[in-house]
Amino acid sequence: MSMKPSTLRIGRRYRPGRLDPAYDALVIGSGIGGLTTAALLSDLGWKVCVLEQHYTAGGYTHSYERNGYEWDVGVHYIGDVGAKTRTRKLFDYLTDDQLQWAPMDDEYDRFYVGDKVFNAVAGKSEFRDNLVAQFPAEEQAIDRYLELLAQVGGALSMFGMARVLKPWQKTVAGPYLKWKTPDFIYRNTYDVLSELTDDQDLIAVICGQWGDMGLPPRQSVFMVHAMIARHYLYGGYYPIGGSWKIADYIIPKIQAAGGEVFTYANVEEILVDDGRVKGVRMSDEHVIECPVVISSAGVDNTFGHLLPAEVVSATGYDRAIRNVRPSIGHLCLYIGLKGTAEELGLPKTNFWIYPHNDYDKAVADFRADPAAPFPVVYVSFPSAKDPEYLERHPGTATIEIVAPAPYEQFEQWKGTIWGKRGEDYESLKSDLSERLLEHLYDKLPELRGRIDYFELSTPLSTEWFSAYRHGELYGLDHTPERLQEDWLTPRTKIPGLWLTGQDILTCGVTGAMMAGLLTVTAMAGAKKIGPLMKRIYS
Ligand SMILES: Cc1cc2nc3c(=O)[nH]c(=O)nc-3n(C[C@H](O)[C@H](O)[C@H](O)COP(=O)(O)OP(=O)(O)OC[C@H]3O[C@@H](n4cnc5c(N)ncnc54)[C@H](O)[C@@H]3O)c2cc1C
Structure with a gap:
């Protein structure tokens, strides 16, 4: 079998001599979280340097070629982009309207559950009617489920808002945000659904996309289940030209403000002096000085490997990271x-193949014995x-x-x-x-x-x-506990250090992109963010 190397590479190869003498901010990682942050800061006039350890930019949105074929690695379908939604407007803004989307088939997901076949179809009422047709006795439960999804929509905005507040603002606004946030969003998915129905096949179909966040229903948090269900309610879309186009269209925005996206640029350490961020040390020992560093490399990398251990323990992050765990590999x-x-x-339909309708048991069996059936096989x-x-x-x-x-x-x-x-x-x-x-x-x-x-x-x-050290598929696991960790925010206790990407909100290209918007919101402050929001959402 002959092996030709991949040629599909974007970003500029890092060399110390290619660095500008003074950047306003350094971003570690060129995934959608890092690129969104860099592009929006660039739009506010910042000169941003993105440092990516891989040979190409884009993180999980990158594609690669071999032997005359090309594959995406972390983008199989994206929802919520078929109309001018908030998600679509942000993609349009970041890519200067260049990124276009192709709809999948109306039946965008098909679930093979044991020997039964179910599906999800695009459109809220179509989705509902199709589900009712498959489970006629469960009409009430299905309608109640859709009501819960709608309630989670409102709660998600509160959740996002809480993530960008300064500590004192949190003290003032906390009780109001808590009051506006229904408790059920932090319960596990199975518990919430089993109060609506005891039809295990219906629960299995409703949770048929659990692979999109990596945890089966008895372990996952309902909020993220609902977020994903809402995300795909109007169908799945694919970026025309391949997923690598996402980064390819965003990078010029960063370059236009004098910034750059460097590849082969492995950050070895985030430098902290007297409690403040001072820049980064690269794996070639070169030091890039900068008072602002934004890490999009994941929480485990940031606190477990990139920051000096004494800084992590002095700020209490060593204890905090013990409360979260990496997601499963793939x-x-x-x-x-x-x-x-x-x-x-x-077809333009994803297949989800399950051995039976008890997803949690299937995962437990497989973890105990790798020869057991795969708990899920996804075909795209x-x-x-x-x-x-x-x-x-x-x-x-x-x-x-x-x-x-x-x-x-x-x-x-x-x-x-x-x-x-x-x-x-x-x-x-x-x-x-x-x-x-x-x-x-x-x-x-x-x-x-x-x-x-x-x-x-x-x-x-x-x-x-x-560079996920446990080979994790989706960064941190989406458990009820993780979603309630209030330190998983853009702002850190270390002045000059900010976080972004999937770990501070949720996984998914849109989740990580929205995390980028949150990070810039927290960094820029109300005066600057207002006009930027207007430009994005007008
Ligand atoms: C198999 C798979 C399928 C998926 N399918 C979908 C899908 O269909 N739809 C969807 O919406 N989402 C999907 N996702 C999830 C989605 O791709 C991710 O949640 C999202 O892209 C994460 O973005 P991010 O910016 O947070 O992280 P990443 O894209 O992981 O970016 C982090 C970057 O940081 C870099 N980095 C780490 N350490 C260093 C360092 N020390 N120095 C320099 N750089 C560093 C890494 O190389 C990486 O490029 C999928 C993911 C996987 C793995």
Whole structure:
């Protein structure tokens, strides 16, 4: 099997000589959280330097090419962009209206639950009627569920607002925000749903997208379940031209203000002097001085590795990070096929394949025994979703199969080099790939014999390329406890250090992008943020 290296790379290669002598802010990490923060600050006149350790910019929104195929790594579908919503307006603003979206099929998610098949269809009333058609006896429960989703919408704004308040403002506004926030949003998803219905299949369908946040219903927080359900209520969309286009369109905004997005730029340490941030030390030992550092590298990296340990313990973050835990890792089988999506009959529908309707038990069984069935297998058809894919890769198609994978199952190879981890690792990957392929052939038997190329990523690949040290899929786990940790905010106790990205709000491209907006809101203050909001949302 010949292996051509990926050529799809964006951002400018880091060299100390290419740095400007004085930046207004440094951003660690070029995921959507970091880029949103950098672009909005640039819009306010800041000169921002984004430092990305990977060979390309975009974090989980990056794409890569190999052997004539191209895959996204962390963007399979995005909701809420089919109309001029707040989400869409922010994407439009950041990308100068260049990013366009292609709708998926009306049936954007299909759930195979044991031997039963259910689905989610686009549109609030269509979604409702379709669910009622599948569960006619549960009409009341379904309507009550949709009411809860609506209530969570209001609560989410309160949640976001609470994240940007200064400590004294929190003291004043805290009781009001608490009063406006219904308690059920912090309960676990299963408990909330089981008060509406005892139909376990209905609960399974309502939670059919649990893989979008990485936790099954008895462990996840209802707020994030509801946020995701609301996000996709009007269907799924795919960025035209591929997910890498998101970063590609945002970067010029940062450059226009004199800033830059550097790749191969690994930050080794956040420098703190006399309690204040002073800049960063790169892994080549070069020091970049700057009084403002924004970390979009994740909470675990920031407090567990990038800050000096004595600073972390003096500020109490060493105790705080013990209350949160990394999410589970994942496998992704990247598949290339000769023939177009149309010729091969590939749908613009995601498949979610479950062994049965008790998702929590399936996860527990799998964690206890890796040979147990995968608790979920997710199949996505990216080339079918992107109307421009064939312009870049004529006559081909792609598929991605994702499944959970605890990091511990791969830990014995920690520290080995990507592509050179040894025969036993390759043999495990080969077994896992075959298991995943069987799920695909079970649903689309006509694809047997049509696959030209595949390669499997593991949690070690996530660690290698995305610098998540536990190979975590979604940053911090979305438990009820995590969502109530009030230190997970843009503002930190260390003057000059700010946080952004998925860990301070929720995972998802939109969650991390909104985190960027929150960070800039907290940094810029009311006077500057008002006009910026007007520009974005007018
Ligand atoms: C398999 C998978 C599928 C997904 N599917 C979807 C989907 O369909 N829809 C959706 O909305 N979301 C999806 N997500 C989630 C979404 O991609 C993420 O939640 C979001 O992109 C996270 O953005 P971020 O900016 O917070 O972090 P990231 O994109 O992870 O960016 C963090 C960046 O920091 C860099 N970094 C870390 N340490 C350092 C350092 N020391 N120095 C320099 N740089 C550093 C990393 O290299 C990385 O690029 C998916 C994620 C995965 C993994």
